[in-house]
Amino acid sequence: MNYKKTLNLPVTKFPMKANLAKREPEQLKMWDESRLHDKVRAHSAGRKRFILHDGPPYANGNIHIGTALNKILKDIIVRSRQMAGFDAVYVPGWDCHGLPIEHNVDKELGEKKKGMSLAEVRRLCRSYAEKYIDIQRDEFKRLGVMGEWKDPYLTMAYEYEAIIARELCNFALEGSLFRSKKPIYWCCSCSTALAEAEIEYENEASPSIFVRFPLKDDLSHDIPALAGKKVFVVIWTTTPWTIPANLGIALHPDFAYAAVDVGEGDVFVLASELVEGCMKTFGISEYAILADVQAKALERKCCAHPLYDRDSLMVLGNHVTLEAGTGCVHTAPGHGREDYEVGLEYGLDAYSPLDDRGCFTDEVDFFKGQFVFDANKAINEKLREKGALLKEESLTHQYPHCWRCKQPVIFRATPQWFISMDKTGLRKRALEEIDRVQWIPRWGRERIYGMIENRPDWCVSRQRAWGVPITVFYCDKCETLLMNQEIRDRIFDLFKTHGADVWFDKEATDLLPEGSVCEKCGNRTFTKENDILDVWFDSGVSHAAVLEQRENLKWPADLYLEGTDQHRGWFHSSLLTAVGTRGKAPYDAVLTHGFVVDEDAKKMSKSLGNVVAPKEVIDQYGAEILRLWVAATDYRDDIRISQNILKQLTDAYRRIRNTCRFLLGNLNDFDPVKHAVPYESMLEMDQYALCKLAKLIEKGHRAYDRYEFHVIYHALFNYCTLDLSAFYLDILKDRLYASAPARPERRSAQTVMYAILDAIVRLMAPILPFTAEEVWRFMPAQEGKAESVHLASLPARDPAWDNDALAKNWDHLIEVRGEVTKAMEEARVRKLVGHSLDAAVIVSASPDRYESLKPYADVLRTVSIVSKLSLVQEEEDEEEQTLDGIPKSKPAEAYESAAVEGLSVLVVPAPGDKCERCWIRDVSVGTIAEAPGICQRCQDVLTEIGA
């Protein structure tokens, strides 16, 4: 007879093979069609809100692995908060303005751009952004990210643009917006400002000159050796054309300087370390060091400009190096970033007497009208004539060039708009707010605090086309800024209906309310600013444009979540705009994640060829694997990805999936309403399993609360392999398969298996939304079962399941079982047994251990999955130990436990024949006349089920 048919073997249509790449898109479609997201929203109406505010990715290019990581993390958080009982709506956004898009549009246009109007270029930029928003939206949705994809926020939406302008006006009204000069990259042939990204470095030969500046102040009081000498400070530069704009000479505060007598009463001051080399360069063979000079002693002393009747101030700066030159740096604050910054400290003007074509203005004697690079020669000549030029050479070095025309660029000070960090106490207030925000991990606080503490004023102007204009006017006559609430509101309304384009389409008079008058000089004509805003300002006001505007959100957000680079970026700009206009940080907590790196912790780069594209992972493994990858790692550090890691995750995924499948298969005939067994009536092992489950659920809740998803992944995975697969489910097989279907002990097991499946599917739903949903659909229906697992809540924890005393006993039992399996393995090696049911074991224990194990003797047999097990006391004479039908054992063959003191295990072939039905060896097999192949227990079952 074929007894297999009389067993309750698992049956399920739930596929073992996931086939994620194919099944996920189908699932997405089903969710879409059933309007799941709307249902989730409706389901949680009225609950306490949890708002994770999305930092907008830039609408350019396909998403990369880092973007995927970020979005998946957000999704896991939103889903888990949702399932934890909050109303957690997620509104995704995009950053749409800015240079990269304009740059790419420029590239596509090429020469055509020249004939186009600003409005046309802006229109092209807009449609470029739209195109990539659509691409990225599809990519994000494919990852399983749930959110308001139909209504995302876009920084280029008219209403958003209006709010950007309004917020900027608020800064102007409040008095912290001001105009000042700052050096920027400038291309003279294109007559345009350039961004850092538009600079290409190329080798180029420049003049290299040494110039002496006569020191006006007398140092002989401090350094007597200098009495009666003519003292010069010697500088070096590769841009002679900046000499007319020289306003200072910078020394390093920590370097040693020397006063060198070069004969004829002349003394040169330069860095001690560079004296020898410089003298050689100047061709001076006889010289003597008169004295050491402290940089500090020269601070704020004055030199005379070699060409003009003007002072050159001695300043101190850490940017000075000894790698080249003299250790005394020619400083033209209008032509160098460092020069500018050190100039700010010492109150020097960002003097830059050039026009847009790079020609000297009329105020520059000798060189007016000359193009700077052409003027180098004349300047050197003039310096020589004045006796200031010590040496002229040529130097080939890397010099910045324009990306478009390939001409060398210059650094040139032009008027820019700034938000002051200190005029209205913005810095101070921002620092105070930082301490009211929860930074996760904690060191995020140090990072942003240091940045805010030290940052210069925020330069918010850009000389570009694709962005929101700096919506201010200034008086034609006195350049005073014109701003009031009426103007602000008028611009806001105009932008809201026409977008920011209206600013460029109309004249100042059309934009301003009638009768606007300069409050300083009474003039009635104004200039509108044509610069646009830094895009960090755009995204920085998302709290105002999104959180404050949408009914279903709230201000401040509960959480901002981005990579650590955003301490400098979005966290930073959001903080400043919110504190500046509302006095508060726009977030209660900020969570940061690290960067994706390769297997060797190297950053991903195209040149290294170690880039992992999300699409490739999805196509090969499925989005679930990518999501599992996100969940498996501690994202606060850098996160590694590699084929090896993905393969490992795929295996782990299969394990989890198969565990669910096995549970489903064994719940095939189980109806939780009809068949569930109350806790008190369960077998002890089943109660123990619930005890373990309770611990898992608790751990899961805690980990979700703390955003520690790797803890959940590892807990869940270990639970599936250790607690379930290798223990509980393995042992359960006999009870599930061989019992009569409706026996209480089988229903007891099924009740627990149902509880387990219900819990783990809910627990994994935020991380593996596709798989969880798939399992959910296969689970037995019962009243109140949600249509989707994503409408359900995280697993509830029944306090009755906790049973420490029971757990303690069973933990010990498991330890003993571990010793039995070790002994079994030895027996297997000796070919004594194969399957564990071939074996009978004799467990010998010390008296006290024997006493504690005694009540569990039969359980120990079940748990060890052997056909027979007897428990004996250590002291007993080995001679007396016999097992039914088998010869007396020899103590030498027993396995002595190393882990458990006084425990030894003897494995012998089990007596009796193997039952054809349940595979347990028993002496009753063969004694039953009507069924000679099976054991008594199975015969009883067959009778019961009438087979």
Add this chain to the structure above:
RNA sequence: CGUUCUGUAGCUCAAUGGCAGAGUACACGGCCGAUAACCGUGCGAUCUGGGUUCAACUCCCAGCGGAACGACCA
């Protein structure tokens, strides 16, 4: 060069200052009633050098490697 982090088996994660613990990979075996599954056994680690401490993976200092952000390149 600066700021903020980071470094535990090949890989992913653990360890209130108190015996470094899992899974995976690998090796060997079992099973053939979860089978593109399942079970067992074994193997294997605190970056280096100092210091504090009865005791350091953990705290401190230095170095080396890695990351993010910034500065520099007149």
